[in-house]
Amino acid sequence: MPLELRQLRYFVTVAEELHFGRAALRLHMTQPPLSQTIMALEDLLGAPLFIRTRREVRLTPAGTALLPEARRMLAQAQDLPALVRRAAQGEAGRLALAFVSSADYSVLPPLLRAYQAAYPQVQIALQEATSDLQLEELLAGRVDAGLLIPPLPDKARLALAYLPVLAEPLVLAAPAGLDILNTPGPVRLRDVPALPLIIFPRAISPALHDAILGVFGAAGVTPLIGQQAIQMQTIVSLVSAGMGIALVPQSVSNLMRPGVEYRPLQDPTPLVETGLAWRRDNTSPVLQGFLALLRGTLPNL
Numbered sequence: 001m002p003l004e005l006r007q008l009r010y011f012v013t014v015a016e017e018l019h020f021g022r023a024a025l026r027l028h029m030t031q032p033p034l035s036q037t038i039m040a041l042e043d044l045l046g047a048p049l050f051i052r053t054r055r056e057v058r059l060t061p062a063g064t065a066l067l068p069e070a071r072r073m074l075a076q077a078q079d080l081p082a083l084v085r086r087a088a089q090g091e092a093g094r095l096a097l098a099f100v101s102s103a104d105y106s107v108l109p110p111l112l113r114a115y116q117a118a119y120p121q122v123q124i125a126l127q128e129a130t131s132d133l134q135l136e137e138l139l140a141g142r143v144d145a146g147l148l149i150p151p152l153p154d155k156a157r158l159a160l161a162y163l164p165v166l167a168e169p170l171v172l173a174a175p176a177g178l179d180i181l182n183t184p185g186p187v188r189l190r191d192v193p194a195l196p197l198i199i200f201p202r203a204i205s206p207a208l209h210d211a212i213l214g215v216f217g218a219a220g221v222t223p224l225i226g227q228q229a230i231q232m233q234t235i236v237s238l239v240s241a242g243m244g245i246a247l248v249p250q251s252v253s254n255l256m257r258p259g260v261e262y263r264p265l266q267d268p269t270p271l272v273e274t275g276l277a278w279r280r281d282n283t284s285p286v287l288q289g290f291l292a293l294l295r296g297t298l299p300n301l
Helices: 006-016 020-027 031-045 061-088 101-105 109-116 131-139 206-218 232-240 248-252 285-300
Strands: 050-052 057-059 092-097 122-126 145-148 161-170 170-175 197-199 225-226 246-249 260-263 274-281
Touching: 006 020, 006 061, 020 031, 057 061, 057 248, 061 122, 092 101, 092 131, 092 285, 101 109, 101 232, 101 248, 101 274, 109 122, 109 285, 131 145, 131 161, 145 285, 161 248, 161 285, 170 206, 170 248, 197 206, 197 232, 225 232, 232 246, 232 260, 246 248, 246 274, 274 285
Parallel strands: 092 122, 092 145, 197 225
Antiparallel strands: 050 057, 145 274, 161 274, 170 246, 170 260
């Protein structure tokens, strides 16, 4: 027979009273069915829980070991309705959130602070991933939402919803010590020494890759592509090592590395967008709460 919470409640009451008559009064029942329930519990657990004499009732070692666990299980059972209500309202549960590395220097920290303040009982599982990998995870249902760089491929648009979050220009990340950096203010690409360009592989982020090369093309400069890297921190580290220059979203300038200087460009640059994608059929209350908070905090991000 399965263990019942009713049996545990009866056991705890008898253990607290150490008297079957008083325990029966507390439970608003007669003594015989209470005694029968305790004996059935002892049979189920395979050990006596009480020593019964004409003068006293006391716990056995097995009963002493069971008492704190029984109280814990009863308390957890009592909390279940509130837990279920919180989960149904998106106030408890788990949110799996993926993000591109550039979001870590812009929208992600303030968004997480706001969400954790509003939903402190939700567990957030973070996963840093490039946009292409995020799309795979989203379509497979392994993450709830992803901060990525659009556009969404045609095959994903039917399954995924998308909300723009941030649009920012590209800036130059260059090794410190270049003569062009001696003068403060924006710089022109044609005045930058012909160092190798460190860039995202096009297969990983075609929109960002093409936007960067488009800026060079509009400036009449043909860059020599050197190293390719899929993480912003890696690109900035390669610039710090003197391996070349890079164009990065403006928020990446918050990533400080020795030997790297960031400068705005005089050349026109497209705005690089970061947005949130999620499955249209994901009805998770936790996700809905996250989306509502995001829409409400967008002006402040």
